[in-house]
Amino acid sequence: MDPVIVVGAGPVGLALSLALARHGVPSVVFDAGDGEVEPRAARTCVLRPDTAAYVSALGGARWAAWRTERRRQVVRRVELDTAGSPLHLQQYALERSLRAALEREPLARIVTGARLEELEQDAHGISVRTRGPEGTWWRGSHLVGCDGARSTVRKLLRIRFPGRTSVERHAVAALRVELPWDGEALLHRDVPGGGGEVVARPLPNGVWRLDWLLPPRGDLVTPEELVDRIRWTLSAWCDPIPPYELLDTGVHIAHQRLARHWRAGRAFLAGDAARLLGALGTQPVDEGLRDAANLAWKLALCLHGQAPEELLDSYETERRGAARARLRALDQALPLVRGGGGLRTLLPGGSRGQLDLLTDAHLGLGPLGAPPHYGDSPLAPGKDAVPGAVSVGTEPGAPVDDVPVTALDGSRGRLWQRLGRDLLVLLVAPGTHVWDSRHWLSAGLMPELAAVVGRLPVPAELLVTESYPGAVAHTVLVVRPDGHLVTALPGGRSGDLLTCVEAMRGAGVEEAGDRAGQADRP
Known part of the structure; x- marks a missing residue:
């Protein structure tokens, strides 16, 4: 398998390479510098809790609370626990952590002093030339430009960057x-x-x-x-x-800028190469890491022959759509929060309302800060295809909550710790924590569900949890590798589970229905 070429060795490029390695996909990262990370103390990033769990970043600070004041008056104070507090850390600490993790990955390689000069695509891969006395040519299956606001990849692809x-x-x-x-x-x-x-x-x-x-x-x-x-x-x-x-x-x-396209054939844009934001407390590094999480599992399924190439179109649909929604929210909020005079009267609550908008952006809440919701994703199974879907506390397309889970081997942990690798199938089964896994593996829905998960067309892991917000006993949640809910089903509907997975991997509903019907036959 040819490697995926990642251009740019900032947090997004490093995280993407690490995610690909965890999916069994080789990659090579072009670092235009000398490999040294400059320790700039004032250059920091804020990661939402789910993103921090995804990259396993260490060494940051969790906030005990967020205070909002005007003059000498406290307008709002939000208590934060470990589960809900953002992680604040210097960007160089994040980059060093990711580099250290990549050094332990045999499927990942960082090449220093590599500046992109040329880019050519064909039906089977992509070729690029890096700068040097004679130039060095590299061959890859795909290429991802994570090379920042002045992206060379974006310029070579002739993609406009208005804003x-x-x-x-x-x-x-x-x-x-x-x-x-x-x-x-x-x-x-x-x-x-x-x-x-x-x-x-x-x-x-x-x-x-x-x-x-x-x-x-x-x-x-x-x-x-x-x-x-x-x-x-x-x-x-x-x-x-x-x-x-x-x-x-x-x-x-x-x-504020947004690239016209995030995909051109076998080449993609991610991070600041694809969008620029950061006003009113929004967090560009967090957004870029979500790009990496979204694209990595899709590339892996395609390269392993477990999904059609059309799956990759959903990267631009989901992530560019999320960026467009964020920029639209910024456009609406900026004149209210930063404007003067009569504009302030348009916002209920006056200055208090403005500060609430800013607080939400910093804390990852509301339209300025909340994680993206892929409710209109082409990967979402239609209601007609899955008429038995049920409602839980998380809407389809939204990030799942972090709940305690137990794996089939009896190991325990948190749901977010299992993200970034396989599809997750989560069964809500109250009372299982008091039993050894050897007992409940052969009881109730588990034998049938485990068999169905083992036959899915993509790698999947079956987990059990005592409870999930808004879910009744025996509900089954289907969770994408990047932590977004596909759907929730009542237990025992193996055909619907297969239909959901087929939709998630980009297969047509017609094909999914055929596979589901075959699975339900005796």
């Missing part, structure tokens, strides 16, 4: 300092003494990242001006100003 420039600017600083809120993140508008808007988010080892909102277009922020911002901000929060160590600074500029 808006500099919709938000932030001055950023990483400080080692002791602040009054132990482990709590803060959004503070109209800070006494200096005005403006500041976000303070804790990192490990007593480090905080501070972001000050700047005018969309304006003069450069000098080092002296940034120190002034730090001092008046700390003086508004602490009396006297506490000692601090300035670790890193920068200016972050948020643009």
Whole structure:
């Protein structure tokens, strides 16, 4: 099998290569640099809990709460537990963690100093040339451009990248300092003494990242001006100003752009090469990692001959659709949150409503921050094909909740820990935790269900859980490798289970119905 060529060794490219290796697919990652990860303390990322579980990122900080203040008044305070708190970490720590994991994967290879020059496709694969005295040609089955906002892959594919420039600017600083809120993140508008808007988010080892909102277009922020911002901000929060160590600074500029297409034959775009966002607290690295999770299992099924090539079209449909919805929500919110005068009266609750929008974006809630929902995906089985589907607390196409699960070998863990590999079939079976798996494996629905799962046309794992929100006993949930629910079924409907899996792998409903009918025959 020819490897998948991944262009770009940032978090998205590294995560995609790691995900492909876990699916048994070889890959080669082109790193235009020297392989060294620059330790920029002020360059951080916030990962939603399910994304953090998917990449198994370590070393970040979970927030105990989120505070929203205006002047000296607390507008909102949200308590956060481990399950619901985002993970905040320096981007270099994430990249180093992913690189270390890739070094242990025999199916993955990182090539440093590799800059893409040419790209050619044919019916059987893709060929690229990297820069050098004579150039080096590489052959792959597919190629994914994870090479950032100035993507060479996107330019070689001649894909347009329309949008808006500099919709938000932030001055950023990483400080080692002791602040009054132990482990709590803060959004503070109209800070006494200096005005403006500041976000303070804790990192490990007593480090905080501070972001000050700047005018969309304006003069450069000098080092002296940034120190002034730090001092008046700390003086508004602490009396006297506490000692601090300035670790890193920068200016972050948020643009809004969306590539016209995310697939061109055997080539794909992911991460910042495909879309730019980041205004109002949205998280581009988290979005890019969702691209990797979505594309990896689809490439794996196709390359292993377990799904038709048409399955890959759903990557653009789902992920570009999610990005378009996010950008639409940003377009609607920006004039309300950042506008002045009469525009504020259009938003119920005035300033409180604006701060609620910002809080939701930072916490992964609402249209600005919630994980994507693929309810209209072409991979969703139609109601006519699966008339017996039942409702649970998760809608089809939405990410599943993280619940305790037990595998057939008796091992226990969490549902999100099993993502990123095979399709998951989850049976809700109350009472199983008190029994040894040897007893319930041969009882009730388990023998039939285990047999059906073993005959599915894609690799699948059968799990059992005591309960799932909104699900009654003996409900069966079908979960994609990227954690999105395909559907929920009453136990015992093996034909419907096969139909759902066929739809998920891109097979036609007609073919799926034929297979389901054969499975139900005695």
